[in-house]
Amino acid sequence: MDIDQPSSSAVFATALVLPKIDESNTMDNKPPKERLVEVLDILESKVEKLRKEASLLEEERDKLLATLDSVRHADLMNQLDENDADDITRYRDRIANRCQTVEVHVLTHRDQMQEEALFQVNHLIDILVMDLRNDHEAARQRCLSYVNACSSIMIDGIMDKKFESALLGCTLDDQKRVKKRLQGLLTYFERFFVQSFD
Template sequence: MDIDPSPSTSSGDLMALTQSSLPKIDENNAIESKTPKERILELLDVLESHVEKLRREAAQLEEDRDHLLSSLDSVRNTDLIIELADNDRDDVCRYAERIMNRCLTVEVKILTQRDKTQEEALHQVNHLIDGLVMCVKSDPENAKAKCVSFMNACSSNIVHGVTDKKFESALLGCTVDDQKRVKKRLQGLLHYFDKLNVTSIQ
């Protein structure tokens, strides 16, 4: 999702907002007076903080969207669906599909600057995770064990299991932002596995 400035926010409002965050300067005090460059740098510092805040909020929206999609997928694959009558199952599946499609209309896009090596590392990481996802239904236990080994590669504190060295090597080649996103994605997958276990028990 390309985030556009709020239509109610004019450039004058933005300048007022940023200037209100700047320290008060007494121009009559020669000791505290600053050069034009220093004043501009102060303004840019404030604007940079707003940009980073915007990126954090967009990242949170992206995470919220992924959680919703994961929850919807869990509902569509719950064992309870099988227990429904054909007509009821069709109604529930159409309802879930409609919500899923509605959620997919929201796109959050945060660009991360990467060099060629980092691009290749991220591609390799995504390829490994996609392979894990492909075997979730056919072999959930092995998929979860693989997910745990990937998760261990993201943390210095290994909870249990082994660390996938191939995944760890690829992950270390990624940018810091990508490493954070990969870790959150794996956390979401582990949460999904836990929900599958709860569903099967019920």
């Protein structure tokens, strides 16, 4: 079955939604600079909307991959015989590979100091994730202290000053992403903590 490609007229019609510079409009008494600034203001808001939507897509893709990864470690996998476990693993891998064919990147411009701060923040989070295997409760407490460093509202009064200092050196976009990542990790840690006592 053939998939219809969008016609050039359909693409053109979509482009018409964007603002145009109408140089033939002699009735517009605004100075040329003001007319151009109005168009650029509209385009800037559309670019910011595009970045926001792309960031949400990027986040959704990461959540899907994380959920697919959790299938691999689910207790239910241990209840399957070898053949069924292989079937489930192949099915999971096929979906994960398909998900990884989607690439969405929203670039954030950073100076050298912001790059170094983000590297330090990611390094601390990576250590936190690795420590989950050794001491789950200590990792959960440290994750909580990192979440508190991202927020004005403290939970249990614990905050990691080293992490906060590194985070403050990051761009605002990176700070928001780190906060979402840590909140997701904390939810995972707490779910894991509850399951381990069931």
